[in-house]
Amino acid sequence: MHTITLDSETDFDGWRQAARRLALNQVKPQDVTWTVRGGTPELFSTETNDLPEATEGTFNVPAKFVELAKAAILHRDPERFALLYRLLWRLRSHHDLLSVATDPDVAGVSAMARAVHRDEHKMHAFVRFREVGRVNTHFVAWFEPEHHIVELAAPFFAKRFADMPWSILTPDVCAHWDGHEIAFTAGVAKSEAPTEDRLEETWRSYYAAIFNPARLKVKAMQTEMPQKYWRNLPEASMIKPLIASAERTAGAMIANEATEPHKPQKRQDEPMARKQTHDTQARGTIAALREEATGCRACPLWKGATQTVFGEGPQSATLMLVGEQPGDKEDLAGHPFVGPAGQMLDRALEDAGIARAKVYITNAVKHFKFVPRGKIRLHQKPNTPEIRACRQWYERELAAIRPELVVALGATAAQSVLGRITPINRSRGRLIDHDGTKVLVTVHPSYLLRLPDEKAKALEYQRFIDDLKIAADQLRNSARAA
Amino acid sequence: MDVQRKLEILADAAKYDASCASSGTEQRDSSDGKGLGSTAPGMGICHSYAPDGRCISLLKVLLTNACNYDCLYCVNRASSNVPRARFTIDEVVKLTLDFYRRNYIEGLFLSSGIIRSADYTMEQVVSVARKLRDEHHFRGYIHLKTIPEADDALIAEAGKYADRLSINIEMPEETSLARLAPEKDVRAIRRTMGRLRLKLDEAAERPATKARPPRFAPAGQSTQMIVGADSASDQTILKTSANLYGAYRLKRVYYSAFSPIPDASRALPLIAPPLVREHRLYQADWLMRFYGFDVGEIVDGHGSGMLPLDIDPKLAWALRHRERFPLDVNRASREELLRVPGFGRKAVDRIIATRGVTSIRVADLARLHIPRNKALPFIVLSDHRPSVRLLDAAGLAERFRPPAKQLGFGF
Numbered sequence: 001m002h003t004i005t006l007d008s009e010t011d012f013d014g015w016r017q018a019a020r021r022l023a024l025n026q027v028k029p030q031d032v033t034w035t036v037r038g039g040t041p042e043l044f045s046t047e048t049n050d051l052p053e054a055t056e057g058t059f060n061v062p063a064k065f066v067e068l069a070k071a072a073i074l075h076r077d078p079e080r081f082a083l084l085y086r087l088l089w090r091l092r093s094h095h096d097l098l099s100v101a102t103d104p105d106v107a108g109v110s111a112m113a114r115a116v117h118r119d120e121h122k123m124h125a126f127v128r129f130r131e132v133g134r135v136n137t138h139f140v141a142w143f144e145p146e147h148h149i150v151e152l153a154a155p156f157f158a159k160r161f162a163d164m165p166w167s168i169l170t171p172d173v174c175a176h177w178d179g180h181e182i183a184f185t186a187g188v189a190k191s192e193a194p195t196e197d198r199l200e201e202t203w204r205s206y207y208a209a210i211f212n213p214a215r216l217k218v219k220a221m222q223t224e225m226p227q228k229y230w231r232n233l234p235e236a237s238m239i240k241p242l243i244a245s246a247e248r249t250a251g252a253m254i255a256n257e258a259t260e261p262h263k264p265q266k267r268q269d270e271p272m273a274r275k276q277t278h279d280t281q282a283r284g285t286i287a288a289l290r291e292e293a294t295g296c297r298a299c300p301l302w303k304g305a306t307q308t309v310f311g312e313g314p315q316s317a318t319l320m321l322v323g324e325q326p327g328d329k330e331d332l333a334g335h336p337f338v339g340p341a342g343q344m345l346d347r348a349l350e351d352a353g354i355a356r357a358k359v360y361i362t363n364a365v366k367h368f369k370f371v372p373r374g375k376i377r378l379h380q381k382p383n384t385p386e387i388r389a390c391r392q393w394y395e396r397e398l399a400a401i402r403p404e405l406v407v408a409l410g411a412t413a414a415q416s417v418l419g420r421i422t423p424i425n426r427s428r429g430r431l432i433d434h435d436g437t438k439v440l441v442t443v444h445p446s447y448l449l450r451l452p453d454e455k456a457k458a459l460e461y462q463r464f465i466d467d468l469k470i471a472a473d474q475l476r477n478s479a480r481a482a
Numbered sequence: 483m484d485v486q487r488k489l490e491i492l493a494d495a496a497k498y499d500a501s502c503a504s505s506g507t508e509q510r511d512s513s514d515g516k517g518l519g520s521t522a523p524g525m526g527i528c529h530s531y532a533p534d535g536r537c538i539s540l541l542k543v544l545l546t547n548a549c550n551y552d553c554l555y556c557v558n559r560a561s562s563n564v565p566r567a568r569f570t571i572d573e574v575v576k577l578t579l580d581f582y583r584r585n586y587i588e589g590l591f592l593s594s595g596i597i598r599s600a601d602y603t604m605e606q607v608v609s610v611a612r613k614l615r616d617e618h619h620f621r622g623y624i625h626l627k628t629i630p631e632a633d634d635a636l637i638a639e640a641g642k643y644a645d646r647l648s649i650n651i652e653m654p655e656e657t658s659l660a661r662l663a664p665e666k667d668v669r670a671i672r673r674t675m676g677r678l679r680l681k682l683d684e685a686a687e688r689p690a691t692k693a694r695p696p697r698f699a700p701a702g703q704s705t706q707m708i709v710g711a712d713s714a715s716d717q718t719i720l721k722t723s724a725n726l727y728g729a730y731r732l733k734r735v736y737y738s739a740f741s742p743i744p745d746a747s748r749a750l751p752l753i754a755p756p757l758v759r760e761h762r763l764y765q766a767d768w769l770m771r772f773y774g775f776d777v778g779e780i781v782d783g784h785g786s787g788m789l790p791l792d793i794d795p796k797l798a799w800a801l802r803h804r805e806r807f808p809l810d811v812n813r814a815s816r817e818e819l820l821r822v823p824g825f826g827r828k829a830v831d832r833i834i835a836t837r838g839v840t841s842i843r844v845a846d847l848a849r850l851h852i853p854r855n856k857a858l859p860f861i862v863l864s865d866h867r868p869s870v871r872l873l874d875a876a877g878l879a880e881r882f883r884p885p886a887k888q889l890g891f892g893f
Contacts, residue, residue, distance in 0.1 A: 096839045101832035102846035125527045129584045139583060157585075159511035160520040164583060179515070199580050202486050206581075209493035210542060211532040214741040215755050220535025224528060235530055243533050253742040254752045261561035294669070303656070304725050306676040307669060331729070332676035372728030374771070 025052040034081035071113035074148045123153045130197040139166040142193035200234040207235040213246035299389035301367035311362025320403040323363045324412040331368035344445035352468035364416035410444025442467035491567040495547035500736040504539045504588035504623040507645040507701035517619025540591040549595030553663035557743040589623030604632035611643035630674040641698035650706040654719040658712035675730040702733040710756045711740040715787030724777040737763045762789040797823040810862040824856035
């Protein structure tokens with residue numbers, strides 16, 4: 001039988017050294033008794049450390065074990081040293097043991113580590129400082145931790161309250177911060193701690209005011225703030241009276257007769273949400289159309305979207321580009337072609353020698369159609385009724401701009417512009433006369449983004465540029481003719 | 483009026499906002515010796531709990547409860563007779579620092595009634611954060627309510643100082659908001675949420691070549707929906723949530739059971755708040771976000787559009803999809819395990835680690851913190867297989883329902 005005496009309740013290094021030497025000497029867990037110096041010695045045991053001789057050699061344990069053991073050793077259960085040694089012993093022949101959450105030793109040590117971390121967390125939460133002194137003020141708290149966590153929990157307070165001197169007094173050990181380093185001293189009695197603070201009455205009235213008596217959930221409160229902590233929380237004296245009066249207060253809120261409505265104060269400004277711009281815009285201009293379209297409910301797509309994304313560009317534009325519908329980013333920003341497809345379009349316009357600032361850019365459908373998938377929105381192709389419902393806006397934009405040429409980007413745009421389903425590949429690359437408007441059909445820039453193969457991407461990009469150049473040439477020719 | 487009286491009024495006015503989170507932000511502390519405060523690593527810290535079961539993490543107050551708006555569900559609506567108060571900027575700053583030094587709170591959650599204009603109100607709210615951060619070097623947590631339609635520069639500044647920003651969507655349906663809060667505009671709310679997301683995305687992107695984008699609300703944005711003030715079904719509520727999570731990458735949607743308020747409007751149901759319903763909605767929200775459930779599966783498509791109140795939504799789903807069970811815990815995929823009643827995410831992690839080494843038995847359930855009676859009818863373990871008759875039995879659902887309470891006699 002070996003009796004090991006550790007220097008303190010939290011002596012992890014001592015435990016580690018002893019455990020290593022015991023294990024290397026093949027001392028079985030049942031042959032070791034663990035005690036702490038100054039603690040009550042067990043019956044029939046000596047206070048001396050009877051470690052076996054140091055042996056050459058070393059062995060590995062998973063890093064996770066060290067992490068678990070460092071936490072579990074702070075547990076107040078006197079059996080923790082033996083349990084940790086037993087787990088260490090078993091780990092030497094069973095390296096995967098820590099993965100076995102169902103093993104009683106693993107479960108036991110994990111539960112201890114969890115309890116320690118929970119207690120540390122509760123200490124961070126429930127310590128209440130009281131201000132001492134008027135000139136050189138010092139903040140002092142009294143706390144009764146369940147486990148040996150003061151050393152573990154203290155650095156948190158040092159980093160948080162770096163600019164004020166504080167002390168946390170506990171029965172086991174006290175921590176002090178002077179603005180430079182943490183010092184630990186022996187535990188003290190509660191009577192050493194201050195008993196009040198000038199702000200506690202204010203804090204209590206906040207606690208009472210933030211409580212909603214109509215939704216009493218005492219059990220939920222007690223699960224998170226167990227009664228054992230109440231004696232050191234200044235606000236806890238309010239709990240019982242608040243519960244006692246809750247039903248009455250809530251009942252009164254329900255039963256009270258309605259009072260005469262309060263006469264609202266005179267508003268100093270007009271309410272801001274409603275911008276009155278209808279009258280200021282001349283009818284039929286793009287600005288007026290955009291304003292009118294913000295409230296469009298012609299199809300159900302408005303419901304899930306953020307906003308109507310209307311066309312943008314100069315009223316005098318000779319070229320009008322029509323895309324499919326706004327995407328995720330366009331929906332958020334309220335502007336067409338500002339997402340990845342917009343960047344592709346910008347690049348292509350530049351390569352084709354077209355200045356985007358001179359082009360009117362819009363979409364066949366002006367709300368974003370999507371299905372939410374977790375944190376993203378999956379783009380959905382608009383269907384024919386949606387395209388038809390939105391076509392009025394395209395028609396009115398067309399009438400307002402009267403461009404030389406309309407370029408339809410992709411199948412949805414082609415369907416809207418030409419009024420029928422139009423295959424891109426058979427129609428692209430040539431000017432089409434449609435109801436007196438010249439139309440060019442090409443792909444949508446997002447098609448280029450979707451191509452997986454770099455070679456195909458380069459080829460298709462070139463075809464796209466070629467189509468845009470047809471548009472550029474047409475505009476140059478008609479400008480010259482004029 | 484003294485500060486304590488103001489605090490009572492302005493905390494009372496703020497308590498119907500359920501959010502009190504202080505989690506998910508960047509790591510900060512004051513160990514450089516300049517300033518005060520830190521953020522909690524990982525999850526936030528709840529410094530206290532009120533008897534309503536809600537955590538108290540932040541000093542949650544309004545700057546003023548005077549409001550131009552007349553939202554029927556709101557305690558601060560223009561026509562309410564509640565006492566009014568207004569903090570000065572310095573009063574909120576001082577209160578925050580005083581409470582923080584005593585370790586009562588993680589930081590400040592500041593909102594305000596709408597006074598004068600959106601920009602004026604937002605500017606007042608931002609001024610408090612600016613003073614805390616720039617003058618007092620406060621490193622604790624700040625949550626600011628964002629006023630829809632506020633100027634972009636003010637929103638950018640709010641994001642510079644705050645950890646989290648939020649705008650409440652209030653009602654699951656646009657029509658309800660139009661009826662109950664005539665001055666509010668869902669479209670303006672959504673546009674501002676969209677603006678926030680663009681700024682959040684920008685701050686999250688770290689272009690290799692350009693200078694770092696400006697800091698913007700590292701704990702993201704959240705919102706709140708009031709449950710039970712209108713007739714929207716749970717399905718409608720969850721669909722709205724799914725839409726908001728996808729569109730604006732919200733960190734959280736808070737559900738707040740509509741609760742009787744002092745001097746309430748008679749146009750609304752004055753009944754005890756539907757707390758169980760609120761709880762079921764949170765569970766369903768979790769299923770959407772962490773358990774791979776689609777909004778369409780959570781609520782029974784053939785029913786009333788409501789979640790059952792007596793059993794949790796995952797159990798209800800499993801009872802509707804018995805053909806998928808029993809599931810062999812030692813073989814099933816992670817996605818399948820997450821759908822077993824009583825299996826939480828941590829338990830599934832532990833199961834997957836454990837079964838790589840040894841098989842799982844009935845006795846292990848307790849160590850995995852899995853409620854045995856709830857899970858056993860749906861799973862196969864190396865020493866357990868539920869009887870086929872049990873899974874097919876009409877009475878299976880009854881096993882999980884809490885026993886009906888007999889009406890008491892007055893005695």
